[in-house]
Every structure is written in C-alpha cells, then in structure tokens.
Amino acid sequence: MTAYIIRRLIWMVPLLWAVVTITFLLMHAVEGGPFSRERPLPEAALENLNRKYHLDKPVISLDVWDSQYGHYMWDLAHFDLGQSFYVQDREVSTLIKDGFETSLQLGISAFIFAVIFGLALGIISALNHNGPLDYVGVFFSMVGASMPNFILGTFLIVIFAVELGWFDVLGWGGPENWDFWNPLSPDFWKVFVPMNWDFHKVVLPVLALGVLPAAYFARITRASMLEVLSQDYIRTARSKGLSEWAVILRHAVKNAMVPILTVMGPYLAFLVTGSFLVETVFTIPGVGQRFVESVFQRDYGMIMGTTIFYTAFIAFANLGVDLLYAFVDPRIRYS
Amino acid sequence: MSLSKHWKFLLLTVAALTALFAFAACGDDDEEGDGGESATPTEAPAGARIDGGTLRIQASEPASLDPHFSSFASDIHLQRAIWRGLYSLDGQNEPQLSMAADFPDISEDGTVYTITLADGLLWSDGEPLVAKDFEWGIKRTCNNLVAGEYQYVLTGVVGCDAHYGAAAFDQALEDAIGVKAVDATTLEITLAQAQPTFTIILALWMTFPMPSHLFTATGDAWPTDPALLAYNGPYSLETFTPGQGHSLVPNPNWSAPQGVSPTLDKIVATYIDDLAVAANAYRNGELDFTDVNTQELETLRTEFPDEYYKFLHPSTRGLEMQMNVEVLKDLDVRLALSKAIDREALNTVVVQGGNEPSTSWIPEVDGGHPPDAFDAEIGFNEVEAKQHLADAGFPDGAGFPNLTILVGNSPSAVATAEFLQDAFKTVLNIDTTVESVDGATRSDRFTNQEFELFPGGWLHDYPDPENWVLGLFDTGGSLNNYNCSDPDIDALVDKARFNADNTERLAQYKEINELISTRVCGIAPYWHENDHWLVDSNVVGMAENISGNDSSAAGDWNMEAWGLAS
Numbered sequence: 001m002t003a004y005i006i007r008r009l010i011w012m013v014p015l016l017w018a019v020v021t022i023t024f025l026l027m028h029a030v031e032g033g034p035f036s037r038e039r040p041l042p043e044a045a046l047e048n049l050n051r052k053y054h055l056d057k058p059v060i061s062l063d064v065w066d067s068q069y070g071h072y073m074w075d076l077a078h079f080d081l082g083q084s085f086y087v088q089d090r091e092v093s094t095l096i097k098d099g100f101e102t103s104l105q106l107g108i109s110a111f112i113f114a115v116i117f118g119l120a121l122g123i124i125s126a127l128n129h130n131g132p133l134d135y136v137g138v139f140f141s142m143v144g145a146s147m148p149n150f151i152l153g154t155f156l157i158v159i160f161a162v163e164l165g166w167f168d169v170l171g172w173g174g175p176e177n178w179d180f181w182n183p184l185s186p187d188f189w190k191v192f193v194p195m196n197w198d199f200h201k202v203v204l205p206v207l208a209l210g211v212l213p214a215a216y217f218a219r220i221t222r223a224s225m226l227e228v229l230s231q232d233y234i235r236t237a238r239s240k241g242l243s244e245w246a247v248i249l250r251h252a253v254k255n256a257m258v259p260i261l262t263v264m265g266p267y268l269a270f271l272v273t274g275s276f277l278v279e280t281v282f283t284i285p286g287v288g289q290r291f292v293e294s295v296f297q298r299d300y301g302m303i304m305g306t307t308i309f310y311t312a313f314i315a316f317a318n319l320g321v322d323l324l325y326a327f328v329d330p331r332i333r334y335s
Numbered sequence: 336m337s338l339s340k341h342w343k344f345l346l347l348t349v350a351a352l353t354a355l356f357a358f359a360a361c362g363d364d365d366e367e368g369d370g371g372e373s374a375t376p377t378e379a380p381a382g383a384r385i386d387g388g389t390l391r392i393q394a395s396e397p398a399s400l401d402p403h404f405s406s407f408a409s410d411i412h413l414q415r416a417i418w419r420g421l422y423s424l425d426g427q428n429e430p431q432l433s434m435a436a437d438f439p440d441i442s443e444d445g446t447v448y449t450i451t452l453a454d455g456l457l458w459s460d461g462e463p464l465v466a467k468d469f470e471w472g473i474k475r476t477c478n479n480l481v482a483g484e485y486q487y488v489l490t491g492v493v494g495c496d497a498h499y500g501a502a503a504f505d506q507a508l509e510d511a512i513g514v515k516a517v518d519a520t521t522l523e524i525t526l527a528q529a530q531p532t533f534t535i536i537l538a539l540w541m542t543f544p545m546p547s548h549l550f551t552a553t554g555d556a557w558p559t560d561p562a563l564l565a566y567n568g569p570y571s572l573e574t575f576t577p578g579q580g581h582s583l584v585p586n587p588n589w590s591a592p593q594g595v596s597p598t599l600d601k602i603v604a605t606y607i608d609d610l611a612v613a614a615n616a617y618r619n620g621e622l623d624f625t626d627v628n629t630q631e632l633e634t635l636r637t638e639f640p641d642e643y644y645k646f647l648h649p650s651t652r653g654l655e656m657q658m659n660v661e662v663l664k665d666l667d668v669r670l671a672l673s674k675a676i677d678r679e680a681l682n683t684v685v686v687q688g689g690n691e692p693s694t695s696w697i698p699e700v701d702g703g704h705p706p707d708a709f710d711a712e713i714g715f716n717e718v719e720a721k722q723h724l725a726d727a728g729f730p731d732g733a734g735f736p737n738l739t740i741l742v743g744n745s746p747s748a749v750a751t752a753e754f755l756q757d758a759f760k761t762v763l764n765i766d767t768t769v770e771s772v773d774g775a776t777r778s779d780r781f782t783n784q785e786f787e788l789f790p791g792g793w794l795h796d797y798p799d800p801e802n803w804v805l806g807l808f809d810t811g812g813s814l815n816n817y818n819c820s821d822p823d824i825d826a827l828v829d830k831a832r833f834n835a836d837n838t839e840r841l842a843q844y845k846e847i848n849e850l851i852s853t854r855v856c857g858i859a860p861y862w863h864e865n866d867h868w869l870v871d872s873n874v875v876g877m878a879e880n881i882s883g884n885d886s887s888a889a890g891d892w893n894m895e896a897w898g899l900a901s
Contacts, residue, residue: 030776031772031775031776031779031780032773032774032775032776032777032778032779033775033779036774036775036776036778036779036782037406037778038774038777038778038781038791039793039794039814040778040781040782040813040814040816041406041484042486042487042806042813042814043813044486044487044496044499044500045482045483045484045486045487045499047500048479048480048482048499049482049484051479051482051502052480052482086398087396087398087399087577088398088399088400088401088404088557089399089400089401089556089557089558089559090559090577095577095578098576098577098578099578154611157615158615161615161619162615162618162619165619168619168621169612169615169616169619169621170605170607170612170616170621170622171579171605280608280609280612281609281612282612283605283606283607283609283612283616285576285577285578285579285606286578289578290578296773296774296775297775298775
C-alpha cells in the first residue's frame with residue numbers, strides 16, 4: 001500500500017508539469033494581456049509594467065531561463081507562485097489560501113449535506129421501490145439534477161432572504177482565519193464549534209451548491225441499493241433471521257457504497273473547486289470566484305496558481321478515493 | 336406575511352420562473368424597455384444627522400491601495416477616503432484648500448509653484464505630515480519601478496517623464512525631478528511649461544502624499560496590511576480583505592480643512608460586482624447604498640421611487656471609427672453612419688433611458704457643449720444619412736464594404752452593437768458584422784488599432800476639457816487609436832495646451848470639441864453616461880459634484896460628509 005501511494009505521488013510530478021506547461025502556453029496564446037485596458041495605457045507605462053512582471057521577455061525561447069516560462073518554472077521549483085497581476089502587491093499563494101479557506105468550508109458543508117440527504121433519500125427510495133416515497137425521491141432527484149445552482153441560488157435568495165427575511169443575501173458565515181493546514185492549532189478546531197457559524201449566511205449557499213450532488217447521490221444510491229437488495233446474500237441474510245435493519249445497514253448499504261464512493265471523490269473536489277457561481281450569487285470570497293475572474297483579467301499569476309492548486313487538489317482527492325475503495329471493499333488490494 | 340401569503344408568493348414565483356424558462360427556451364431575447372423617465376431627484380436625501388452609526392455600501396474591489404500606481408475608479412474611491420492632496424475639488428469642481436494653507440504662489444512665467452502646508456498636520460499614526468511626504472508622493476508616481484498608470488498626468492513636471500521612461504531606476508534622474516521640500520512646510524514644484532490646470536492636478540490621487548516615515552525609498556512596495564500604513568484623509572483603513580470588503584473608521588488626526596469631519600462610526604464596504612446580487616441585498620436591508628444595473632433600471636426605479644438617484648457620470652460613449660480604413664477616411668461616410676443612429680431610441684432600447692443622448696463629445700460641465708448642440712450636423716436624420724452615403728459614392732449602400740463592429744461581451748454592449756447593425760441596414764442598406772469578444776481581447780485589439788467600428792468612449796480623469804482632447808485627438812496622440820488627424824484640431828491644440836489665459840484656453844477647447852464632433856473625427860458620440868444609485872432614506876450627505884468625477888459611489892469625493900439620519 002505504501003509503495004502504491006509513493007508511486008502515485010511521484011506520478012503527480014509529470015502530471016503537474018504537463019498541466020503547468022500547457023496552461024502557460026495556452027494562457028499566453030489568448031489575445032489580450034493583464035494590462036489591456038479599455039482606456040489604453042501610455043506606452044511608457046506599459047513598458048514599465050511589462051518590465052516589472054518580466055513580460056518584456058519572450059514567452060518561451062531556446063535560452064529557456066531567459067524566458068517567461070523559464071522564470072516561472074524556476075520560481076515554481078522554489079514553491080513560489082509569484083504575484084497577482086491584478087490585485088497588486090498580493091502573493092498568489094496568499095490569495096489562494098485566503099480564498100480556499102472559504103471555498104473549503106462551503107464545499108465540505110455542501111458535500112456533507114449532499115451525502116446525508118442524498119444517501120438517505122436514495123435508501124428510502126430503494127426500500128419503497130415504486131411506492132409514493134420512491135416517486136418523491138425520484139422527483140427530487142430529477143429537479144435537483146436539472147436546475148443550475150445559480151438559478152437555484154437566486155430562487156432561494158428571493159424567497160427565503162428577500163421575501164421571508166430568514167437568511168442573509170451577502171457573504172459567508174463560516175469561522176474566519178481557519179487554520180486548515182494545521183490540526184495542532186486551536187484555530188483548526190474552530191469549524192467544529194457551531195457557535196462559530198452564522199447560519200443566516202450559511203444555509204442558502206450550502207443548499208444552492210449541495211442540491212445537485214444530493215440529487216445525483218440519491219439516484220446512484222437508489223440504483224445501487226436496488227441491485228444489492230436483489231442479491232442472493234441479502235436473501236441469505238434475511239433467511240438467517242437477521243433483523244431488517246441489520247440486513248440493510250450491515251449488508252445492503254455497505255455493499256452499495258462502492259459505486260457511490262466512486263463519484264464522491266470527484267464530487268468533493270468539484271464542490272470545493274467548482275463553487276464559482278454560488279460564490280458570485282452570494283458574494284462569497286472564495287477561490288473559485290478569483291479563478292474565473294483571473295481568466296477574464298488575464299491575471300497570469302492567479303491563472304497559473306489556481307490551476308496548479310486545483311490540479312494538485314483533484315489528484316489528491318482521487319488518490320484518497322482509491323484508498324477508500326480498499327477500506328470499503330476488502331477484495332480490492334493495491335500493490 | 337402570513338403563511339398562506341408565503342405559499343401564494345412561492346407559487347407565484349414558481350409560475351413566474353416557469354414562464355421565464357419557457358420564454359428563454361423559445362429564444363425570445365427581445366429586451367426592449369419603455370425608457371420612461373421617473374422622477375429622479377439629484378439632491379441627496381436630507382434629515383436630522385445623528386452622531387455615529389455604520390454605513391454599509393456596495394463597492395468594487397480595489398486592485399491596489401497605492402494611489403501612485405492606481406488607475407481604477409474602485410481604487411480611487413477608497414483612496415479619496417483615506418488620503419488627501421494639497422487641494423480638493425468642491426461640488427462645482429473648483430479647487431479648495433486641503434492640506435495646503437493657501438493657493439499656490441505661481442511664478443510669473445507660470446512654471447514654479449510654491450505651496451505652504453497648513454499648520455499642525457498629522458498622519459493618523461501621530462507623525463507630522465511634512466512637505467517631504469508630498470515630494471515623495473510625486474516622485475513615487477514618476478518612479479519607473481512603481482510603474483504607475485497615471486504618470487502621464489504629471490508629464491508637465493520637470494524630469495518626471497525622463498525618470499519614468501528610463502529602462503532602469505536611476506537615482507540621479509529621480510533627484511532631477513522638479514519637486515522638492517524646501518523645508519518642513521514648503522513645497523516647490525517646477526513645470527517645464529505653464530500649465531493652467533496644475534492646481535486641479537494637485538487635488539488628484541497621483542499627487543497624494545506618501546508617509547515617508549514608513550518607507551526607505553519612493554519605490555518601496557506599498558503595504559497591503561492597513562496597519563502598516565498611515566492616513567491623512569477623513570478616514571483610516573481599519574480592515575481590507577481582498578475579495579470581501581473593507582471597513583473605514585474616522586481618522587483621529589483628520590485636519591478637516593473645510594470644517595467637515597466624519598459623523599459615522601464606521602463605513603463597511605462589501606465588494607459586489609454582480610449588481611443584481613447587490614439589489615437583492617439592498618432589498619433585504621443589508622446595504623444602505625448600491626450602484627444600479629441599467630438592465631434593472633425600470634424595475635428598481637419603480638420599486639424604490641424615493642431612494643433612486645441619478646447623477647451625471649463624466650463619460651461619453653460613441654461609435655469609434657478607424658480612420659485608417661479607406662472608406663472611413665471619407666467624411667461623408669462618417670456623417671452617414673452618425674446620422675443613421677437614432678440616439679434616443681438607442682438609449683431607450685439598450686439602457687432603459689438611463690443615459691443622456693448626445694452629439695457633443697465633451698460634456699457641458701467639463702467645458703463642452705450641451706448634449707443637443709450638434710444634432711443638426713451629426714444627429715439622427717435618415718434622409719441626410721442616405722444622401723451622405725450617396726455623395727460618398729455608395730447610393731443606397733451599393734458597393735459599400737461589410738464593416739465589423741467590435742464589441743465586448745456584456746449584454747448591453749452586444750445590444751448596442753446589434754442596434755447599430757440594424758440601424759445601418761434599415762437606414763443605409765449596408766451590412767455590418769458584429770464581433771463580440773471578451774474585455775481583454777477587445778481592449779487589446781483597440782490598442783493595436785485592429786478594428787473598424789468600435790463602440791467605446793472616454794471617462795475623464797479630471798474636470799477640464801484638455802483631459803478630453805490631449806493625446807486623444809491630436810495627430811499621433813498616444814491614445815488616438817482611431818487615428819483622427821485634422822490640421823485644424825492640431826493647430827488649436829498647440830494654441831490651447833499651454834495657454835495661460837484661461838478664458839481663451841477654454842474657448843479654444845470648445846472650438847476643438849465642435850470640430851471633433853461635427854467632423855466625426857474618429858468618433859460619433861451617442862450619449863453621456865449617468866450613474867444610477869439606490870440610497871437608503873436614512874443616509875445623508877451623499878451629494879455628488881456636478882461632473883461625477885470618476886466616482887463609484889455618490890459623493891465619494893467628499894466622504895467625510897456622509898452620515899446617517901435619525
């Protein structure tokens with residue numbers, strides 16, 4: 001297992017290199033630059049800015065270390081993601097860290113909601129196959145999976161914030177300055193204290209982001225449960241006189257989890273990295289919003305930094321899921 | 336609201352959304368507004384001011400805190416709150432004393448400005464504010480390491496261009512810049528030639544002081560941590576969270592040169608670029624002030640008739656024409672295109688009547704003409720438009736080349752381009768192509784002069800007609816990307832640029848405006864823009880000056896006057 005993990009980690013290096021190189025070249029191939037303004041800058045200003053950010057050098061050249069690409073790779077090798085070209089005097093790593101703290105809270109909250117709600121709905125639907133509860137579950141799954149989260153978010157805001165006044169429209173209510181890298185810090189544990197959360201600001205964005213994966217989890221769970229419930233070992237378990245709860249929880253649900261886990265990893269990564277629209281609708285200062293804005297602003301530093309960060313995050317999330325398989329299904333072994 | 340009402344509302348909302356989706360699915364994207372003009376008071380709300388309170392405003396995220404680097408309105412909005420220059424512009428755009436004790440003592444030839452600072456000035460951290468801080472502020476803007484985007488405004492200061500244009504930092508060049516602190520309270524600035532607008536420039540952000548006691552050189556990095564800076568404006572920056580917002584608290588050492596000090600305890604700004612979100616937050620009572628999206632204008636004007644305000648934005652938009660394109664060199668063609676544009680209809684269709692249709696390039700408040708001044712020469716006239724095109728050799732559009740209208744990808748930009756395309760087809764029987772690209776691509780192509788027709792315009796940096804002309808319409812001007820080249824305009828610019836007789840100078844710029852507008856020299860103006868704001872009824876003091884002044888909130892050039900009423 002350890003060798004497998006090490007091998008996977010080593011494979012991430014060429015993966016990251018390929019992603020960095022392709023993104024770097026594509027980014028520079030697109031028209032416009034970080035200092036393209038509706039009111040064009042005077043030539044002297046542009047020259048100074050280009051010099052300041054090494055944009056006066058060729059994107060790539062035979063003398064690779066005297067090119068923008070060479071400069072970037074050298075800095076990256078020293079774990080330096082550079083500066084934002086748009087948010088002046090800010091390190092990309094600081095902007096990502098600050099934004100990711102919020103995106104992670106939002107993504108994980110939505111994931112937890114989606115898992116609990118989706119699994120429960122899927123299981124209830126399967127256990128009431130073709131019954132009224134099954135139809136309710138299927139209806140929710142259909143609606144939830146087909147409604148874009150920014151539409152749902154706006155819908156929720158208009159009803160529950162503007163009209164009913166139950167929740168806020170702006171911002172995120174998770175604890176600030178969460179030290180998510182360091183479990184030894186007291187600031188790491190603050191997210192587990194309900195008093196630190198402002199639920200007036202949390203509920204709507206979590207719902208907006210979590211409904212789609214919840215609907216998807218519900219559909220997969222229902223299908224998987226229906227398949228498992230028809231297996232011989234379930235009949236055997238029942239014939240042995242086990243209680244229905246024991247049959248469902250110990251034999252059916254556990255065995256139905258493998259296909260669900262397959263999609264959970266990528267979905268967790270998606271929820272943490274793909275919350276841009278929800279962040280925009282609720283004005284949440286997450287890293288997703290920064291990433292999309294950076295593309296339009298041609299903020300080369302942020303484009304590269306967030307791409308590298310997302311790539312690494314998704315690679316680690318997939319590795320985590322692969323390891324979880326072995327935990328859930330003892331037949332799976334890595335060597 | 337009772338429970339049954341909740342359900343009724345829910346059902347109505349569901350029905351409305353269903354209808355919306357159904358229409359969207361049918362592909363009907365016709366978004367014509369009625370353009371009706373509601374009552375729009377231009378005075379700020381009045382009431383009994385209270386001491387204290389927190390004002391919550393919508394804002395855009397500043398890209399930089401550094402006033403000597405900044406170029407965005409969102410940056411300047413914040414910087415005006417926390418720093419001030421030697422002078423300040425009042426509601427009529429007249430320079431007033433700020434950190435200076437008196438107006439400049441100007442040498443006979445108009446090139447040397449001697450300015451004395453007011454007594455007892457302090458930074459927010461208690462350190463004295465001295466002439467050296469202003470010297471460093473100007474030198475920082477001229478510093479090529481800082482690469483400030485508004486250095487060009489200081490091009491008249493001796494040595495500023497040479498230092499800024501150098502390939503590397505050179506201390507000798509910085510020392511040669513024509514600004515020096517004679518003593519702690521006296522500043523001397525030397526210009527290459529007389530510049531009648533220079534006192535106005537001393538009110539602008541690129542001449543704000545630099546707290547020299549916190550830095551070792553003018554080119555040092557500008558901190559982003561509010562605690563590492565010092566302030567001389569009415570407020571201090573308490574917090575600054577990128578992507579989220581900032582908060583301001585009164586500066587205890589604000590000198591209140593005009594006798595106005597903040598009454599608020601705090602201003603909290605939330606960065607919201609999606610104005611539909613801001614409108615919902617305003618409805619929900621989470622904001623006291625927000626900018627308004629023109630696409631929601633009619634809805635919000637109706638919903639908040641007593642809280643909606645319209646102010647002039649110092650900006651003119653028009654159809655820019657690349658005069659290197661053979662067919663657009665012909666004045667008759669340019670006049671035909673200009674006269675084919677029904678500016679009233681454009682304003683109604685695209686921005687719900689939110690702007691001010693105009694045929695004058697320079698707004699009247701900045702020394703130009705009234706908006707309808709040149710209606711007879713370049714305004715909507717179908718018959719004359721057809722005749723001009725025929726005179727140019729294209730009767731009924733026959734043989735006219737297909738030109739491309741390059742436009743950004745915002746809904747209003749695309750709607751503008753499609754309106755123009757339809758007008759040219761209907762009136763002139765000529766085909767045009769609309770190419771919609773993202774903002775950076777559009778700007779890049781404009782800078783590289785890779786366009787034929789381009790809806791664009793100008794937002795002034797300071798309230799003087801020269802800012803609407805210099806570099807923009809003189810032959811070879813650095814911002815003259817449409818290649819307007821008119822010997823009459825050039826001759827007048829030469830006369831006006833350094834004319835110390837202000838009355839004559841302003842008359843010359845007025846004449847230039849007439850030439851630009853009537854000869855469609857690179858642009859056919861179609862409107863002056865307006866700002867649209869929602870201001871809660873308990874807010875006082877958000878009074879805008881006559882030309883808006885590049886602001887992003889009502890009256891943000893005089894933020895110390897903002898307050899709350901009981």
